[in-house]
Amino acid sequence: MVENQSDNMSKRITLSHGAGGKIMMDFIKNIILKEINLKSAGEVGLDALDDGASISLGDKTLIFTTDSHTVKPLFFPGGDIGKLSVSGTINDLAMMGGRPLAMACAIVVEEGFSIADLERIFRSMNITSQEVGCPLITGDFKVMEKGSLDGMIITTTGVGLADKIITDRGLKPGDKIIVTGTIGDHGMTIIAQREGINLATDLVSDVAPLWETIEAALKVGGVTAMKDPTRGGLNGALNEMAEKARVGIIIKENEIPILDSVRAASEMLGIDPLQITNEGKAVISVEPAKCDLVLEAIKKTKYGKNAKIIGEVIADYPGDVILETSVGGRRLLETPIGDPAPRIC
Structure with missing residues (x-):
């Protein structure tokens, strides 16, 4: 003892x-x-x-x-x-x-x-x-x-x-996964500032208050779960949601919106943009029948213009997130151990 x-x-x-x-x-x-x-x-x-x-x-x-x-x-x-x-x-x-x-x-x-x-x-x-x-x-x-x-x-x-509580564990098989805009912007901007990285295209943080965007989605209905992909990035948010709901999630690499400047900085630094903090984006799970309407409503808002459907919820692989790669393969997106860049949020 x-x-x-x-x-x-x-x-x-x-x-x-x-x-x-x-x-x-x-x-x-x-x-x-x-x-x-x-x-x-x-x-x-x-x-x-x-x-x-x-x-x-x-x-x-x-x-x-x-x-x-x-x-x-x-x-x-x-x-x-x-x-x-x-x-x-x-x-x-x-x-x-x-x-x-x-x-x-x-x-x-x-x-x-x-x-x-x-x-x-x-x-x-x-x-x-x-x-x-x-x-x-x-x-x-x-x-x-x-x-x-x-x-x-x-x-x-x-x-x-x-009016209705939304949790991060409400995903159901068949739901579509929407991300409200480009990912990795905030984290890569902070890292570039620290490291003095100069790119042809300037990096700008996505930090923003999202209530207008979220309210637009809620007014349409069909939202089953939400989470903002801050520490741990998109990867961390999706893994946490899948684990809590005991469902699987498949996302398509080609559908994930990433700015060229963020992609270039991530390749230069060897940091996965899927694991980098975002401060003005949301991950939203939506019933399939309402998904297109929710996406349309989000795109009309100030911070939702680049929103995309990036995947769906499945009953298989409970607790796991599967990435369909741009070359046609699949790989497991494991939960991040930590944050590749501390002190960014």
């Missing part, structure tokens, strides 16, 4: 524990969840490990979510940590069918942080929250000693109202 306690004390957190892959999921299940009372306040609780949780209030259902955001650099083409934090929380609400109502934020910066940069970040947060009518209504601000924090961390918490 003493030896086991000593062994546990010697273990330390690594970057992989927060990277969104298999290591993080195992850590949450085996360490965090066993120490927490898992009593739920609604239909979906912490043990579901979804994008948020639900709170039942009579005939109303609130969706509640919280997330911490850390990115390096803080400012990047297409956005900054402020836009990232607000978009991330709005999107987590949206993935469960929640219309964003209000948000709170807690910001921690290190001593010496630029006030001009802080003002710029606050403006970005305000513009993004106003875009979907989800005001920031309360918050907190802390300063740590210089050198004790790398710049800034923002934690955002959001509440939304759902």
